[in-house]
Structure formats: structure tokens, C-alpha cells
Amino acid sequence: MCDPCAYGTKALQCVEHMLSINNSFPVLADNSNFTSSVKVFFGERYSELSIPVAKFLSLYMIPQISCTSSSPTLSDKSRCASFVRVIPSDVYQTKALAKLMKHFNWDWVGVVSLDDDYGKPALENFLQDSKEEHVCVAFQEVLPNYLGFKDTQQRIELVAATIRNSTAKVVLLILRAEHVEMLFQELIKTNTTRVWIASDAWSTTRFVMKIKDINKVGEIFGFTFLTGKIPGFEDYLKNLTVKQGVRNDFIREYKQMRFNCSHGQQSEHASPFACSVPDPQAANDDYLLHAVDLTEAYSQRVAVYAIANAIKKLLKCSDTACSGDADFMPWQLVEILHEMNFTLDKQMFSFDKLGDFRNGYDLIRWTMSGDERVPEVVGKFLIKNGDIEVYSDKIPWTNTTVPVSRCSEPCPVGTEKKISRISCCYNCTKCSEGFFSNVTDQPSCHPCPEGFWSLPGSRECQKWSIWFLEWSAAYSIVVMIGTVIGALLLVFSFIFYILHREKPIIKGILVISCLMKFGLMVSFGGVILFLGSPNIHVCRAQQTMYGLGFTLCVSCILVKALHIFLELMSCNPTKQRELRKFDKPFVIIGILTAIQALICIFWMVFDPVDVEEKQSKTQLLTLNRLCTQGFMYGFGAMHVYIALLAVVCFGLAFKGRDDKTDPIVFSMLIHLFAWLCFIPIFITQYESRPIVQISGIMVSNYGVIFCHFAPKWFKILSERSEILKAGKAPVASLTNDSDSGVISNFTSGLRESTHSIPQSRFSFAESDPSNWDISSLYPSEVSAASFRHRRQRSQRSRRSL
Structure with a gap:
């Protein structure tokens, strides 16, 4: 037995001393033939000591078995060929550590490790495993391996400051127990509390559990190797004796230190009853039960059993004798160990091809016991399963809440x-x-x-949710009411014109007025098609009906405006007859309407309308189901054409403005201003397009109705009211004889004021409608001055009527 005092060179010196022959160490050409009285080595405790010893012993293939050294370096059989251990490699420990942090959602942790052959590989493996478990390292700090360095305390103070300043609430300590003791003592000074994760090097160390004020550092978790209880071992420790005739200096020294009065006054391990014990060598108590790591003692028992079973197999031993050669070569024992399978305490043990056990770990928590801590198993990690199992009911968290150590707060739903x-x-x-x-x-x-x-x-x-102009919507109801009222006004106007067709102000324009009413009725019908869920056929019909219907109406108005314009171009009868050739109302109406029809046909063929569902910008989670106008070329051409006709009407009427052109001027102004106001909204506000177009159509239609038809209703009804008041005709004959009488009186007066106008001048009103010529209502064979005079008198006569 040799104590290397935690120095690797001292450990090598111990090994050489044990292997030496007559205080010398032979140099052989073939080290595999090296023989020694020492066939196997137990130890070392720390990996940084086991590594150099394992490398040295591998030269001679002398087996070395460890109970605590867990560095992955020792699994490298090219350098540590004769090394075996009864614990798993740190490769699995770091996986268990990362799994533990993942289990508690600790993804922001700090790491403090040693700069030796134990700390460096363990840190490297942990960084790799933590990355796989999505655990991030907030900081990494390294402490020197040897406590004798003059700057060790300074480094510990700096590491303590880093821990205090970090936002990480969980810290992994890959250190030896002596380093942990110094670090905790520094942190206790500032009442620094964290959750500490212990590596196997100090997870069960008793003197760390007894540090003064250890309860102030916070929660401590760690992993220890799966262990068991040694039968009778606790009784052995409580009744420690040396059998008669046996020399055991270790037991004798322990009892002198524990129970001898003279030594007890100077030793911190002395029993309080030391001076009252008559024979120190015969005295006993339970002190060793708390001072000895029973779990580590169990691992040592497993190691001894492994070697004993290997030697038994090598020497071919039976229950009574061994037939093999006791002077065997060390490498033979190494081979047997790698093939070993043995049962102990109803558990199966074996080494893998790397010489490691793969049984797993116990998860322990340091629970408070007075001013000290004691380990308690609260979970386990089985290497075969590759996952951790935590006994949550055995962990009494403060405020029943698991501490949080995250770089960022969890992202909520959404x-x-x-x-x-x-x-x-x-x-x-x-x-x-x-x-x-x-x-x-x-x-x-x-x-x-x-x-x-x-x-x-x-x-x-x-x-x-799908939006369109539903029939039950308030705006749709208003539109339907407005359309019905407009249609009724047109029907009323048609009936009214038919009943009063002999009236001078209606007789000459009855057919054209009926065409205007028909165009407006078609336009109103197009408005109705804007309501309800659209489809491609409805979309085509609504645009075409408005375009053709209102074009027909405007074309009729243009014919009126053109006639008035031609009438005023010249008062020369000869020139007026020449201009009258262009006054072909139905030909003009047909051509102008046909042009619009061609525009609509080309639009529907080459740039057709369609139905699309587009997300609403004003209503949440709503799709607007609307008609599209393609690339807007056909739609624009249709409206530009109508606007062009309206502008021509306005220009012709404004040129010869008098009381006959006022309806034309105002109706066209209403139409142009309505669309000038609505078109910018139509272009910029996609969702409002049907509403805007409906509004434009309704305003234009009503503008024509109230500018062209309503005044005539009012005028004719006013005339009748005046006649009734004057008593010139009975009420019953107002719709028959009085009409002809009024016309007769009006025409008689007109003849007197204009001398004599042949009957043929009124051929437009009385001939076939297809040959109507509105200009024939006015004389053309008189001088310009007399014509203007007669026209003014005629106008005054009509006003008086």
C-alpha cells in the first residue's frame, strides 16, 4: 500500500518500488515476459493519477483496477491496455449531467473544471453532450490542478466573482473535493446561492458535506455510481477490533487517535468520551459510519471480487484446490478480466471491450441534516436506456417551484x-x-x-369569413330601394309620356326619350347584379349592362345636343340644310352604342373579368369576394368612352346654351363630377369598388332622370293646374280635348307671330320616326334676324303656356 499524496510522479514512484526486484528495475527487450510478485494494482482514486500509472503498467501488461477514476482517457486501450474499472466512463456521466439539466429545463449553466487529465476530457464531453440536449454554457472557468500554486486562491476568488455576476443559476463543478471546499468557503462569505451539480469526484465526499454553513450554498445534486450495501460492513465498523495474533497498525493508530486521552486533547477526530475509556484499543462507536463513504467501499468490494474471480478462473480453482500455475504472467490476468462475468449480491457484473462497467449512476441530492448535508438517492441514469429517471416526490423544492436557469424566458403560445x-x-x-x-x-x-x-x-x-354585398345588408337594402324607386320613376315617366304624347314638349322627342328610359332601366338592372355572391357570369353582366345601357342614354342626349348645336351654327337656310345631313339621330345612336358594344366584347374576350377572394384590410379574418376587372384596360376604355360622350354632350350643349340645353349641361356635369370623385376611391380602395361603382351609377342615372324627365312632368302638371284654375276646360277632358285645344291655340299664336310657316316644316314630329329631323321644327327660309326674332317670341309663348 502506498499513498501518492495526489502527485502523479509519487504514484509512479510507488509502482516502481512495488515492481522492483532487489531494489532495481530490470530493462527487458520483451516486457510481456516481465514477471513480478505483484500481479495486480488497485487504484488510483483520481483519474489524473491513474492515467500515468495505467500508461506505465500497460508497458508490462500488469492489470490495474480502479473504483473511482472515470476519465475517458482510461478507455483508450492503445495507451491504457491493462486498465479496467468497476465504474462507467465519464463519457456516460456527462450524458447523464446533460440529461439532468434538460429534465429540469436548465438550458443556461456555468461550468468550472480542472486543468488536468480529468477535467479537460470531462469538460469536452460535457460541451458536446450539452449541445445535443440544447443546453448552453453561460461561462467556463478553469482552476489549477495543484492547490500548492500561489495564485490558486486568487483564481478561486475570480471564479466566485464570475459565478456571482452570471445570470446562470445552475453551475457544474468538475473539480476535486479540495477545490470545491475552497470555492464554497469563498461563496459562503457573500451568501451566494446556486444549484450545484457535482461530478463523481466529489459527489459523495463527506468533509465537503460538513463544511461550515454548507446549507447556505443552495441545492446540490450529483451522480454517484450504482452501489449496494456490504453485508455486515456497518457492524464491522461499529465493532472494529484486531484479532489476537494479527498486526494491524491502521486500526491501532485509529483507536489511539479516537479514544486515547492524551491524543484526544489535540485531535479534532477524538471522541468526547476519550478520557473516560479505560482501554482505547477495546473501545468502539459509530463514528466511522459517518466518516466512511460506504458507496465507495462497495465499489472496492466489487473490484476485489472481480480480481478474485479472475484469478480463480486463471488458476482453475475448485472449492478445495487450484490446479493452475500460481506464477502466471500478468497479461493472462488482463485477458481473463476482459472476459469476466460474475454475480455479486444478485447483480450481474461484467467489463465491456474497453474495460469499463456500464451499469449506470444514481442521482443523489444533498439533503439538509442539521448543519450538515447527507446524500439521498432521488433518481438514476441507466446507460442501456440512455435516459434519466427522477423521483420528483423526493425533491422538496423551495416554494414547490423548480429553480429557473434560462438565458431567455419561454416563448408563450402564439x-x-x-x-x-x-x-x-x-x-x-x-x-x-x-x-x-x-x-x-x-x-x-x-x-x-x-x-x-x-x-x-x-x-x-x-x-x-367571406364578405360580399349580401342582400340583407343595410347598404344593399338602400341600393335595392333606390333602384326600385328609379325603375318606378322610369315606368312612371314612360306612362306619363305616352299619356301626354301630344304635348308639344313631348311629341317631338317621345321615341328618343323612350330609348333613354330603356338605357337607364338596363343600367339600373346592372346595379342589382352587384348584390349577392358574385360569379363570373354576373360579373360580366353587371359591367356590360351598365356600359351599354348608360351609353345608349348618353347617345340619345348627344343627339339632342348635336341638333341644338347645328341649329345655332348658322342662320343661313342653305347652309343649315347642308348641316342637316349630319342630323341623323338613330344612325348616330346606333353607331355610338355599337362602339361601346365592341369595347365590351373585346374586353370580355381579351381581358375578361373574373371573381377573386382577397384578404380584407379592414375586417379581420375576412376574404372579400369581388369581381375583378382584369388588367383594367377594358374597364377603363368603357368608362373613358362614356366620359368622352358626356364631355361632347356638355361641349355641344354649352356652346348653344339656352333653356333647352340646361338639362343636358347639368346631367352631364353630374355624371362627370360623380365619376371624377368616385374613380380615385375606386382605384385606391379595393374593398369599396362595388359600393363606389354602384354609387356612381345611381348618381348618374338619377341625374338624367331629374334633369331630363322631371322638369317636363312639372311643366305639364303646372299647365294643367293653371288651366283648371282658369276654368278653361272640365277636369274630365284634360287628357283628351284640352290637349288639342292647347296645341291649336299654341300653333295659331305661333303662326301669327311667324307670319306663315308651311305644314311641311313639322314633318319630324308627324312622319315616320326613322326619318325624324328635329331641325324641321324650326323655319329656315327666312332671314337670320327675323328667325331669331321669331324664335324668341316662340320661346316666350311656350313659357307662357
Whole structure:
């Protein structure tokens, strides 16, 4: 037995001393033939000591078995060929550590490790395993291996400051127990509390559990190797004796230190009853039960059993004798160990091909016991399963809440994580429209399925609601009422004109007025098609009906305006007859309407309208089902053409403005101003297009009705009222004889004021409508001056009527 005092060179010196022959160490050409009285080595406790010893013994293939050295370096059979251990490699411990942190959602941790062959590989493995479990390292600090360095205390103070200043609430300590003791003592000075994760090097160390004020450092977890109880071992420690005739200096020294009065006054391990014990060597108590790590003692028992079974197999031993050669070569024992399978305390043990056990770990928590801590098993990690099992009911968290150690707060539902440079640190951003997340910490939002949509930051998708001008909507009801009223006014006007067709102000324009009414009726019909759920046929019909209907109406108005304009171009009868050739009302109406029909045909063929559903900008989770106008070329051409006709009407009427042109001027101004106001809204506000177009059509239609038809209703009804008041005709004959009498009186007066006008001049009103010529209503064979005079008198006569 040799104590290397935690120095690797001292450990090598011990090994050489044990292997030496007559205080010398032979140099052989073939080290595999090296023989020694020492066939196997137990130890070392620390990996940094086991590594140099294992490398040295591998030269001679002398087996070394350890109960605590867990460095992955020792699994390298090219350098440590004869090394075996009854514990798993740190490769699995770091996996268990990362799994533990993942289990409690600790993704922001600090790490303090040693700069030796134990700390460096363990840190490297942990960084790799933590990355796989999405655990991030907030800081990494390294302490010197040897406590004798003059700057060790200064480094510990700096590491303590780093821990205090870090936002990480969980710290992994890959240190030896002596380093942990110094670090905790420094942290206790400032009442620094964290959750500490212990590596196997100090997870069960008794003197660390007894540090003064150890309860102030916070929760401590760690992993220890799966162990068991040694039968009778606790009784052995409580009744420690040396059998008669046996020399055991260790027991004798312990009892002198514990129970001898003279030594007890100077030793901190002395019993309080030392001076009252008559024979120190015969005295006993339970002190060793608390001072000895029973779990580590069990591992040593397993190691001894492994060697004993290997030697038994090598020497071919039976229950009574061994037939093999006791002077065997060390490498033979190494081979047997790698093939070993043995049962102990109803457990099966074996080494893998790397010479490691793969049984797993116990998860322990340091519970408070007075001013000290004691380990308690609260879970386990089985290497075969690769997962950790935590006994949550055995962990009494403060306020029943698991401590939080995260770089970023969990992202709530309706958000997704935007990862920064460090994977555990992120910003929570709301899911965009059309995406959702229904669990916390979602890495990305999910798109909504077809037919569903979501608002920004949604936790679920909702089905689209479809908007169109429903029949039951308030605006639709208003439109229907307005359309019905307009249609009734047109029907009333048609009946009114038919009943009063012999009236001078109606007789000459009856057919054209009926065409205007028909065009407006078609236009009103197009308005109705804007209501309800649209389809492609309805979309085509609504635009075509308005375009053709209102074009027909405006064409009739243009014919009127053209006639008045031609009448005023010249008072020379000869020239007026020449201009009258262009006064072909029905030909003009047909051509102008046909042009609009061609525009609509080309529009529907080459740039057809369609139905689309587009997301509403004003209503949430709503699709607007609207008619589209293609690329707007046909739609624009149709409206520009109508506007051009209106401008021509306005220009012709304004040129020869008098009381006959006022309806034309005002109706065309109403139409042009309405569309000048509505078109910018139509272009910029997609959702309002049907409403805007309906409004434009209604204003234009009513403008024509009230400017062209309503005045005539009022005038004729006013005339009748005056006649009734004057008593010139009975009420019963107003609709028959009085009409002809009024016409007769009007024409007699007109003849007197204009001398004598042949009957043929009125051929427009009495001939076939297809040959109507409004200019024939006025004389053309008189001088310009007399014609103007007669026209003014005629106008005054009509006003008096």
C-alpha cells in the first residue's frame, strides 16, 4: 500500500518500488515476459493519477483496477491496455449531467473544471453532450490542478466573482473535493446561492458535506455510481477490533487517535468520551459510519471480487484446490478480466471491450441534516436506456417551484423563437398572419391549413369569413330601394309620356326619350347584379349592362345636343340644310352604342373579368369576394368612352346654351363630377369598388332622370293646374280635348307671330320616326334676324303656356 499524496510522479514512484526486484528495475527487450510478485494494482482514486500509472503498467501488461477514476482517457486501450474499472466512463456521466439539466429545463449553466487529465476530457464531453440536449454554457472557468500554486486562491476568488455576476443559476463543478471546499468557503462569505451539480469526484465526499454553513450554498445534486450495501460492513465498523495474533497498525493508530486521552486533547477526530475509556484499543462507536463513504467501499468490494474471480478462473480453482500455475504472467490476468462475468449480491457484473462497467449512476441530492448535508438517492441514469429517471416526490423544492436557469424566458403560445448567436438565447416574436403556434417554446410557427387563417400572434387558425354585398345588408337594402324607386320613376315617366304624347314638349322627342328610359332601366338592372355572391357570369353582366345601357342614354342626349348645336351654327337656310345631313339621330345612336358594344366584347374576350377572394384590410379574418376587372384596360376604355360622350354632350350643349340645353349641361356635369370623385376611391380602395361603382351609377342615372324627365312632368302638371284654375276646360277632358285645344291655340299664336310657316316644316314630329329631323321644327327660309326674332317670341309663348 502506498499513498501518492495526489502527485502523479509519487504514484509512479510507488509502482516502481512495488515492481522492483532487489531494489532495481530490470530493462527487458520483451516486457510481456516481465514477471513480478505483484500481479495486480488497485487504484488510483483520481483519474489524473491513474492515467500515468495505467500508461506505465500497460508497458508490462500488469492489470490495474480502479473504483473511482472515470476519465475517458482510461478507455483508450492503445495507451491504457491493462486498465479496467468497476465504474462507467465519464463519457456516460456527462450524458447523464446533460440529461439532468434538460429534465429540469436548465438550458443556461456555468461550468468550472480542472486543468488536468480529468477535467479537460470531462469538460469536452460535457460541451458536446450539452449541445445535443440544447443546453448552453453561460461561462467556463478553469482552476489549477495543484492547490500548492500561489495564485490558486486568487483564481478561486475570480471564479466566485464570475459565478456571482452570471445570470446562470445552475453551475457544474468538475473539480476535486479540495477545490470545491475552497470555492464554497469563498461563496459562503457573500451568501451566494446556486444549484450545484457535482461530478463523481466529489459527489459523495463527506468533509465537503460538513463544511461550515454548507446549507447556505443552495441545492446540490450529483451522480454517484450504482452501489449496494456490504453485508455486515456497518457492524464491522461499529465493532472494529484486531484479532489476537494479527498486526494491524491502521486500526491501532485509529483507536489511539479516537479514544486515547492524551491524543484526544489535540485531535479534532477524538471522541468526547476519550478520557473516560479505560482501554482505547477495546473501545468502539459509530463514528466511522459517518466518516466512511460506504458507496465507495462497495465499489472496492466489487473490484476485489472481480480480481478474485479472475484469478480463480486463471488458476482453475475448485472449492478445495487450484490446479493452475500460481506464477502466471500478468497479461493472462488482463485477458481473463476482459472476459469476466460474475454475480455479486444478485447483480450481474461484467467489463465491456474497453474495460469499463456500464451499469449506470444514481442521482443523489444533498439533503439538509442539521448543519450538515447527507446524500439521498432521488433518481438514476441507466446507460442501456440512455435516459434519466427522477423521483420528483423526493425533491422538496423551495416554494414547490423548480429553480429557473434560462438565458431567455419561454416563448408563450402564439410566438416563435428567433435564435441569436447562442442557441439558448432568443427573442420571442409573434407568429405572422397565416401562421400559429399552440405550444410554448415553439422553434417556428406552423402555417394555417387551406381555408383557414390567423391574425399575428395567434395560437390557432380560424376559418375565413367571406364578405360580399349580401342582400340583407343595410347598404344593399338602400341600393335595392333606390333602384326600385328609379325603375318606378322610369315606368312612371314612360306612362306619363305616352299619356301626354301630344304635348308639344313631348311629341317631338317621345321615341328618343323612350330609348333613354330603356338605357337607364338596363343600367339600373346592372346595379342589382352587384348584390349577392358574385360569379363570373354576373360579373360580366353587371359591367356590360351598365356600359351599354348608360351609353345608349348618353347617345340619345348627344343627339339632342348635336341638333341644338347645328341649329345655332348658322342662320343661313342653305347652309343649315347642308348641316342637316349630319342630323341623323338613330344612325348616330346606333353607331355610338355599337362602339361601346365592341369595347365590351373585346374586353370580355381579351381581358375578361373574373371573381377573386382577397384578404380584407379592414375586417379581420375576412376574404372579400369581388369581381375583378382584369388588367383594367377594358374597364377603363368603357368608362373613358362614356366620359368622352358626356364631355361632347356638355361641349355641344354649352356652346348653344339656352333653356333647352340646361338639362343636358347639368346631367352631364353630374355624371362627370360623380365619376371624377368616385374613380380615385375606386382605384385606391379595393374593398369599396362595388359600393363606389354602384354609387356612381345611381348618381348618374338619377341625374338624367331629374334633369331630363322631371322638369317636363312639372311643366305639364303646372299647365294643367293653371288651366283648371282658369276654368278653361272640365277636369274630365284634360287628357283628351284640352290637349288639342292647347296645341291649336299654341300653333295659331305661333303662326301669327311667324307670319306663315308651311305644314311641311313639322314633318319630324308627324312622319315616320326613322326619318325624324328635329331641325324641321324650326323655319329656315327666312332671314337670320327675323328667325331669331321669331324664335324668341316662340320661346316666350311656350313659357307662357
